[in-house]
Amino acid sequence: MNALASRQVSGFSLNFVYGGGDALRQSLRAGFGLSIQDGQQAELARMIDREEFERALRPVLPLAYRYCLNLCGNSDDAMELVQEASISAFRAFHQFESGTNFKAWLLKILTNQFLMSRRAQSRQPAQSIEEVPELYLYRQARRFGVSTKVDPFELLLDKVDGLAVRHAMSKLPDEYVVVAVLHFLSESSYDDCAQTLDIPIGTVRSRLHRARRLLQASLWQIAEERGYLPNEVAR
Amino acid sequence: MSLNCEETFRRFQDYIDRELSEEEMRLVREHLESCGMCAEEYLFEDRVLRHIRKFLADNEVPADLSERVFGALDRDSGV
Numbered sequence: 001m002n003a004l005a006s007r008q009v010s011g012f013s014l015n016f017v018y019g020g021g022d023a024l025r026q027s028l029r030a031g032f033g034l035s036i037q038d039g040q041q042a043e044l045a046r047m048i049d050r051e052e053f054e055r056a057l058r059p060v061l062p063l064a065y066r067y068c069l070n071l072c073g074n075s076d077d078a079m080e081l082v083q084e085a086s087i088s089a090f091r092a093f094h095q096f097e098s099g100t101n102f103k104a105w106l107l108k109i110l111t112n113q114f115l116m117s118r119r120a121q122s123r124q125p126a127q128s129i130e131e132v133p134e135l136y137l138y139r140q141a142r143r144f145g146v147s148t149k150v151d152p153f154e155l156l157l158d159k160v161d162g163l164a165v166r167h168a169m170s171k172l173p174d175e176y177v178v179v180a181v182l183h184f185l186s187e188s189s190y191d192d193c194a195q196t197l198d199i200p201i202g203t204v205r206s207r208l209h210r211a212r213r214l215l216q217a218s219l220w221q222i223a224e225e226r227g228y229l230p231n232e233v234a235r
Numbered sequence: 236m237s238l239n240c241e242e243t244f245r246r247f248q249d250y251i252d253r254e255l256s257e258e259e260m261r262l263v264r265e266h267l268e269s270c271g272m273c274a275e276e277y278l279f280e281d282r283v284l285r286h287i288r289k290f291l292a293d294n295e296v297p298a299d300l301s302e303r304v305f306g307a308l309d310r311d312s313g314v
């Protein structure tokens with residue numbers, strides 16, 4: 001739905017319509033063919049870009065924040081990352097192709113910004129992947145004689161809160177955590193993840209599978225440390 | 236053609252993620268319908284992943300998120 005807005009640009013008042021498509025935006029950027037000075041025109045263009053950017057960003061901000069929160073592991077770093085990435089995205093907004101997927105474009109910027117910030121302090125997995133079998137939680141449950149017919153929620157996950165899951169996520173190496181969070185949170189397909197992260201689809205698949213194994217091992221360890229495991233398992 | 240337990244197991248993750256071809260999805264589904272052990276492993280793993288996904292998505296978002304992000308944009312633009 002179109003919405004009318006009136007803005008004051010250096011004393012020049014203009015009513016314009018949002019969502020009118022590229023042609024309308026081009027006209028607006030050109031000042032509707034009216035005679036206005038270059039400075040005013042540039043300011044008008046910036047204002048229109050900002051309105052468009054805000055309109056695109058607002059609905060995806062909660063997802064962007066949760067993405068950052070699960071990458072960083074704490075709310076302060078997440079807030080900083082989402083702010084910095086939003087500024088970077090706005091600066092590069094002229095490169096965004098109207099009509100394409102803004103959410104995917106933003107997630108790519110968030111990911112790059114996160115990986116850049118982490119470059120100097122890349123995490124190593126607490127456990128070698130070779131030590132962690134597939135279906136880790138299922139195998140652990142069987143190993144300790146816990147019924148695997150029960151929902152894993154009853155086994156352990158009802159006691160593990162979101163903070164513990166974030167903590168487990170934060171133990172994953174960066175290249176695994178970005179794939180895992182992207183896939184889990186935005187429900188991106190392998191192909192979408194590959195495009196967002198600029199990596200081959202086979203790499204997405206193998207990193208995601210490894211991330212799941214390490215994440216499950218980490219969750220088990222947290223539950224064990226905190227005494228969350230059922231009596232059958234507690235030693 | 237049908238899959239054995241090992242062949243099914245190798246396709247578990249892709250099956251959960253719906254990343255197999257239609258034909259492979261059908262083959263895995265058929266095996267799970269006829270093998271109690273594999274079905275139990277699959278159900279457990281599927282539930283684990285669904286719970287993890289829910290945990291990630293349920294994180295609370297600060298009430299002033301938009302305000303802070305757009306405020307940072309304003310400051311950066313010198314508004």
